[in-house]
Amino acid sequence: MSTIVSLARGAAVATPRRDDAPLGNRLLTSLSPEDFGLLAPHLELVSFAVGDCITRAGDPIDSVCFLEQGIAGVLDSLDDDRRYAVGLVGAEGFIGWPLVMGDDRSPYDVTMRAERGQALRMPAEALLAAVDQSPTLRLTLLRFAHVFMVQMGRTVVSSLAHSIERRMARWILLYHDRVQADEICMTHEEFRLMLGVRRSSVTDALHRLEEEHAIRAVRAKVLVHDRTKLMALAGDTYGQPEQDYVRLLQMDRRR
Amino acid sequence: MSTIVSLARGAAVATPRRDDAPLGNRLLTSLSPEDFGLLAPHLELVSFAVGDCITRAGDPIDSVCFLEQGIAGVLDSLDDDRRYAVGLVGAEGFIGWPLVMGDDRSPYDVTMRAERGQALRMPAEALLAAVDQSPTLRLTLLRFAHVFMVQMGRTVVSSLAHSIERRMARWILLYHDRVQADEICMTHEEFRLMLGVRRSSVTDALHRLEEEHAIRAVRAKVLVHDRTKLMALAGDTYGQPEQDYVRLLQMDRRR
DNA sequence: CGGACTTTGCACGGTTCCGTACAGCAACGT
């Protein structure tokens, strides 16, 4: 943390990646040594603070980020100030997938939603070159994009069919999956943005989840207490993309 | 319609495509002669009736469909009976994009939403083989998938931020873009499914749109009257994916 | 023409969620 200073707009100062550093990103660890070798020379470690912008909607994508720590919120915005979360990405994926799908611009704002966010970053051209060289690398990256797309679909269904309480249960699960501990650092205000509701609705919904002993809410934090109960509440808007991820990327689930 | 009989479950009887037949699918027409040549030998003409299932959620994708006429609704379903529309695909795209993204199963139900639907169908293996041979073909198909993903993102935002009336304006526009006439054949019940609301809410919203002279609603039909007014209502949940489509697939908009 | 069926219009009370406002409480710097 001494030499890695994070700046505004997510233009974090980067350090070269040390070859012996352990990998936290599950896409990278799932790659064959050959495929990883295509990427490794270009990877550099960057760090982000809460709220840092990783990509901005409409901007050209000049680099991609494989998250190692932290969670990125993928936000779509209306012309007014309001922004809504359409998905979450953590160490199970990467940021910049439109590149692999033939677009050089990001349709979304992507911002860091956790403290001490870290990612391995590489230039867009290097990624495209690597993808052109290795069909298996391309496949892995595309599969992640596909799973993310499925997640977005469930977000649509969830927001159409479910109450705030149920939708909140789902987001907590999505968050929980991507975080190391049972402790989720998020204020009601941040929940409000994700769910697209009023702040006090968040308060109420959290209380109801607390009454059912699914979580424990303390200041600026949510402690996950009963994952099973959360899953029951979220219903089948949670689970499908997660199963697809395991099936397509041949990995074990973290928990 | 004499020899092409549509069956239940979308297993329409197919006829070989005649080489001199004009193409209606905008993805196919945008392909280079070489790329189209990779697909042409495998294309066969199939037709669908309203409600025919083109792909079913969870099933293996054994063929892809380039729509020539009609509109397909992409539906995500909860375990109960309720299904919600996450997007629409017409002659500007194709059905079966998860294949190109490395999944051989469809996460969605896709059903024909217009009468006299027609598509050029080809086997999944043939498509995958063609895509492996031609990077430009792959790029075109991926770009469509990407634009569809952007459309889904806007669906999330629209359902979070907008009233039924505004969301309806958006769906009418999406439908209108993909249909040849200003006449949209759809009952309130079908709207209900797309929007995830109660049937009489559809009635009310249509009345409001009618009062503003944006549309004219008659039995089982909506006549688009003032597209500009619809776009004003839909706000910026309409337009972005459409612009992206033009930008990425280098085509003129139909209207 | 008459009956069956589909589609649409409308009304009722009830619930969820909104916008807004304000007060209590925790964290923090000085």
Added chain:
DNA sequence: ACGTTGCTGTACGGAACCGTGCAAAGTCCG
């Protein structure tokens, strides 16, 4: 200690929307 700031709890009336049920109108078919 004190004020400042950020986070949370709570309350109020109002709007949007729901589930339901039923009647009217259009369409189809014999």
